Amino acid sequence: MPNGLPIPVIIDCDTGVDDALALLFAVRHPGIDLRAVTCVAGNTDVDGVVHNTLTVLEQAGAPGIPVARGAERPLIEAPRSARHVHGHDGMGDLGLPAPRRLPADLDAVALLRREILASPRPVTLVPTAPLTNIALLLRTHPEVTRNIERIVFMGGAVGAGNATPVAEFNVWHDPEAAAILLTAGVPITMYGLDVFRRVVVPAAEVRGLRASTEPGARLAGDLLAHRPATPGSAPDDPTEDAGGLGDAGALCAVVDPEGLTTHRLPVEVSLGPGPARGQTVVDRRPRTGESELHEGTREQCLVDVGLDVDVQRYVRLYLETVATVAHSRPTAADGGSGAQR
Structure with missing residues (x-):
């Protein structure tokens, strides 16, 4: 916090289950002024995403944050949800109450532009989803980059993917949008699967959250329990109830960047058809290869790629944050996002 x-x-x-975990963290950490949330199709359809987002913010005690509906499909591809991971409703089918309010009366790109340009200090943009909204913003309103401090996105992988052997879901869902993101011209941190998979909350801590009488903490426990760290574990496995933080780790990296080890590396997105489509190609070579020697060097984007993470540090940070009742949020009068506008 400067x-x-x-x-x-x-x-x-x-x-999304782990997007919900990220929202719970963001509204409760005193080092974050969450100015807005925008929604895009991905884990479930975009209307379901809006519904889930409004519900989570109400459960977390932060119902006044502006929320806007965004793209209902990728730039080129058809939408492909992840309900097999996140449940039919995208939120683990927990039976949560319907939200009591509606989203903002403007679309996601318009809300992003408004809030970025209106912020008294440069904004950190944290996409934890397919990057369609961000690509549309950058192409429609490139002037926003003058007030973006950094983009920390959950997506991509140096090693194995999850949507395909080499592609991570968010990038695979809209590869063209991810390629546009990399041309944003602002500092970018990639919080990919290589670190995403490692930050796991132990079973005892998950059970403690589920036993809480505070709605936000209890919701965090229920969400973590929905995503076991080791899918397919036996019922008597003591790690069965452990849960991965997933997207929430990207928010931990915003407030505590020293917990994430990054290397600045060239990254590009594979856009061609075939099994490599959607792969984030991260160049970790120590020297130029034969391709560049014979064909010339391609222009590549330099990204701070997450390669290692202090697991215990981020688990402790998350638990200490979500177990705390939401801090008193700043109002528009004192420079914060305030209530719905």
């Missing part, structure tokens, strides 16, 4: 001030943050998400 000068002790909270970091202005906007989340673009496809809520």
Whole structure:
């Protein structure tokens, strides 16, 4: 937090179990001023994402944050949900109450532009979803980059993928949008599967959250329990109830970047048809290869790629944050996002 001030943050998400975990963290950490949340199709359809996002914010005690509906499909591909992971409703089918309010009366791109340009300090943009909304924003309103401090996105992989052997879901869902993101011209951190999979909350801590009488903490426990760290574990396995933080780790990296080890590396997205489509090709070679020697060097984007993470540090940070009742949020009068506008 520069000068002790909270970091202005906007989340673009496809809520989603682990997006919900990220939202719970963002509204409760005193180092984050969550100015808005925008929604895109991904884990479930975009209307379901809006519904889930509004519900999570109400459960977390932060119902006034502006929420907007965004793209209902990728730039080129048909939408492909992940309900087999996140449940039919995208939120683990927990039977949560319907939200009591509606989203903002403007679309996601318009809300992103408004909140980025209106922020008194440069914004950190945290996409935890397919990058369609962000690509549309950058192509429609490139002037926003002058007030973006950094983009920390959950997506991509240096090693194995999850949507395909080499492609991570968010990038695979809309590869063209991810390629546009990499041309944003602002600092970018890639919080990919290589670190995403490692940050796991132990079973005892998950059970403690589920036993809480505070709605937000209890919801965090229920969400973590829905995503076991080791899918297919036996019923008597003591790690069965452990749960991965997933997208929430990207928010931990915003407030505690020293917990994430990054290397600045060239990254590009594979856009051609075939088994490599959607792969984030990360160049970790120590020297130029034969391809560049014979064909010339391609222009590549330099990205701070997450390669290692202090697991215990981020687990502790998350638990200490979500177990705390939401801090008193700043109002528009004192520079914060305030209530729905």
